[in-house]
Amino acid sequence: MVTETERDDMTWYRCDACGLLFDDPDDADRHEGHCDAEDPSYLQ
Numbered sequence: 001m002v003t004e005t006e007r008d009d010m011t012w013y014r015c016d017a018c019g020l021l022f023d024d025p026d027d028a029d030r031h032e033g034h035c036d037a038e039d040p041s042y043l044q
Contacts, residue, residue: 002028 013028
């Protein structure tokens with residue numbers, strides 16, 4: 001599931017499984033379909 005949140009006067013979309021933030025809801029939805037629910041292997 002993707003949660004909308006406000007941070008730094010912007011709307012962000014957070015993957016509830018791994019916590020990764022996206023500025024585009026479509027990117028967040030695509031990520032969610034492939035998320036393995038582990039911490040990302042790269043810095044956020």
